[in-house]
Amino acid sequence: MNLRMTKASILGFFCLVAFAAFASSASSDDLQDTSQPRVVRAAGETPTILTHYDQADLEAGRMKLKDIISQGRMLFDARCNSLDGQGRPAATGNGTPTKRDRANNPGFIRTSGTDANSCAGCHNQPFSGGGGDFVANVFVLAQVRDPIVTSVDAEFSNERNTLGMNGSGAIEMLAREMSVDLIAIRTDAAQQAASQGTNVTSKLLTKGVSFGQITARPDGTFDTSGVEGVDADLVIKPFHQKGVVVSLREFTNNAYNHHHGMQSVERFGAARTGTNDFDEDGVVDELTVGDITAATIFQAAMGAPGVVMPTDRTLRDSVARGETTFSQIGCAECHVPELRLVSTTYSEANPFNPPGNLRPIDMVNPITFDLTRDTLGPNLERAPGGGAIVRAFTDLKRHTIWDAEDPYFNNERLVQGGVPTGQFLTRKLWDVGNSAPYGHRGDLTTMTEAILHHAGEGRPSREAFEALSTSQRADVIEFLKTMQALPDGSPRVITDADLAKIYKRIRTAARFLTK
Ligand code: HEC
């Protein structure tokens, strides 16, 4: 066990204990979430992070997946201090290494950051790695300002609510497979255009989701004006509610600098910036490549959300009716109930990573695990003919869901990643039952409010929802409530009664521990 355990990691550990006797997939091995190397520390103040991972060890297979996940969880929960390198006196929170005058260093500040002590400071509902309360919102793009801004006005930043990473390994792999498909369609169109000497227009369809169309010209150029819901490069970026970050790794490199002033070697190190202390806080090489791999693998291996079924017969019938209605009124057109992964393997690193993030070409061996077998649980379901089923209720596509009559979801003013301010990725609904508050700003307290603000492309289904009877609406909500992020080791489908028992055990354990 690492010497330094945060409350969240203790909770995580007890989830595993609580589930060991219970989850069919759990073996006694799962109990040993304690595999950090023994660390002998000096007396007195020390860094919070006492172990750093060497990427070469990971690629040589010298660390078990369990160890890597433990290191990642520890890094995610660690409340970094100045001895770790917390703070960035001479650097802004920009993901692109950017210097600032040390005179402009505000230390901790809620707007531009550094704004939190640990990742889990925001990502903690229902457990570490999950979503966050309104109070954990981030003022996105304030971090790139120099000097910093103290105002939270929409003029200066886009305020966003914290998302949960449960199941995000599957989301990243879906996006990769879909990007590969779209790029193959483009390549094929280009070859046809060249050989026929005419323009060739192809539909951009992957896993049943349409991203519009692309026209290849015989001269090798493209008309991308018909491309919808994805950038013209056809690379699906599934992270940020805006859909502007390609991988968990890229997000992690950004977030450590933005929120904590902890700079990773692969992004801020000497090879890219000419110095190993870019933020000039006196601590060099704050996070190794291996650390970023571990933090990424922890998030990728978090269990996918599952289904909590009411034991009450009347409520179960309501859920069943609600699921049907959800599709009938058009919600499933964007919130796609299931997408299939061809491969069940999660593989680090992502080939679409931009420079400043580890890529497969920088590696001897990828770090891999099976999303249907090796996650913290629930694992993904295997698909009958091979591959895996991902019930995320998203199409990983950006949509405009506001119009002049209801501009609620068009509140932002700053363009991020070149995407129009009124477009957002279809929100994953697989954790919607326990990820309140709602909407990209987290300023809606019920699901109904979020549904009744769908406009623009979402207007037909919203009007169909409005036209339902009170009890039919209740059915849809009852169905949405079943989709929840679950404790580690849980089966994918669980009754509310069984889940309540688990939560009670976890709470009892936590009370005992915090005494
Ligand atoms: C101050 C609160 C806060 C802290 C601290 C924080 N996050 Fe986040 N995180 C957010 C918010 C808010 C979002 C949603 C951002 C958006 O949609 O633009 C988010 C989104 C993410 C996502 C993308 C999830 C998705 O599905 O799009 C990842 C990955 C992530 N955070 C990882 C981290 C890591 C790793 C750390 C620690 C290094 C961290 N976060 C620290 C608030 C925080």
Ligand code: HEC
């Ligand atoms: C045109 C695509 C589209 C359709 C159709 C659609 N949605 Fe959405 N939905 C979105 C997008 C995009 C968001 C993200 C909104 C935001 O926060 O900016 C969203 C968000 C939500 C949320 C908020 C989730 C959260 O955690 O904040 C709920 C609930 C929801 N949708 C339910 C529904 C239901 C029920 C229907 C059918 C009546 C529906 N949606 C139809 C695209 C769609």
